[in-house]
Amino acid sequence: MKAGQLTGYRTVEVVDVPDPTFGSDEALVRINFISVCGSDMRYFSRALPENQYPLSPGQPNHECIGVIEDGGSGSFKKGDRVIVFPDNNDGLKQFLVAPADRMILIPDWGKLEHWLMCQHVGTVLYSCKRMGSVVGQNIVILGQGGIGLAFTRFLKQMGALKVIAVDYLDNRLDFARTLGADATVNCNDPQFLDTIKECTDGVGPDIVVEAAGTEESVNQGIAIAKRMGKLIHFGQMKDNVIQYDFATAFDKNLDCIFTASSRAGLMKWAVTQSVAMVEKGSLDLGPLVTHQLPFSDLQKAYDMFTDRQDDIMKVVVST
Incomplete structure (x- = not known):
């Protein structure tokens, strides 16, 4: 499968990595979209010590959404649309493996790229x-x-x-x-x-x-x-x-x-609340998505977000 990887200062490359394996209590999720987050900039837009490059494949990213392709975990099943919280900030992948406590079920209506905004x-x-x-x-x-x-x-x-x-x-x-x-x-x-x-x-x-x-x-x-x-x-x-x-x-x-929900262990709770608000019709997040690019333009997506190009707000990348 394809994955993004930070290989140097402000340099993201698309690389080939082995397909993941998953256990009986995990789901294999085909990631449809990722979104660039400001916290990614801690790695992308500052020069890290040379010995830290390259980062692990998939890093740095944590805003991911897709469809369960195989397996299942808890109440989740094949075909479910889910927001996924990658374990190691390694969301720049075409497939992720996740247990139930690292997924949130998304309704079967609406654009996935819009539902992804519920994460941030x-x-x-x-x-x-x-x-x-x-x-x-x-x-x-x-x-x-x-x-x-x-x-x-x-x-x-x-x-x-x-x-x-x-x-x-x-x-x-x-x-x-x-x-x-x-x-x-x-x-x-x-x-x-x-x-x-x-x-x-x-x-x-x-x-x-x-x-x-x-x-x-x-x-x-x-x-x-x-x-x-x-x-x-x-x-x-x-x-x-x-x-x-x-x-x-x-x-x-x-x-x-x-205030950092992930450090408090309340990220899933917080994102579940925003999903519920969208589902009830009290929150429309679609206008936040101003740009969409293919996975081959991953470098462009990170550059645009970092440099605030073209009136960008949020950019999503299809995998």
Whole structure:
């Protein structure tokens, strides 16, 4: 079968690997689509030590959806459509083997590539649960990629008084307004911080959601949050160690909450919630998929996502 493999800095190759084998309590899933995630950039868009290349076939990716081709596990059977959580972040494969606790059943209607968006949106639902009630709160969301836009929609629906979306790409800010953002701010504007204060009556937001995953945005979040406000950490950093304005966070008595559903062991729960919302018709994730490419263009998909080309939001790759 074919698999993608990170063989060097910003270099993904399509390689041949043996077909997988599976046990009696596992299912063989034919993967139809994968989606590039921002957390993949920790490996793709930063130079790793040379001795770490190449990564194992299939890495780095964890957003996968397909159809069970053989075997079964628990309540799953051949022909079921499933979101799959690969064990080792090795989702860039035409086939994956998974036990029941690493799959979520998808209804037999709708486009698979749209259902796949439930994977990353579910992680946002977990983060929203961690931050508690937002009714009547002013909230700033730093970053309006697929993750940030999901925050914008959910937090407005959850009763936030004012949702302020921040990004450096105007097309993403335009999208945020269609999802309920009360105000949008381009962070490249020299008056960015002053504008945030004006939008929050001079005191700063009650909650700041850091969904960009950069050192700069983390410290911007600390700077703009109101005293005794909340800073929700969601974005993953490319670097393991960053400069963090601890003194300001400490002085403001900020509640800094780290929200990663996979680290909490609640990824399946979180994604199941987003699947249920789509199934009920209360959530339409199709508009997030702005680009679709074949497996042979895997390199192009990762380059487009990394460089924010062509107004990209989420790119899916058919295997």
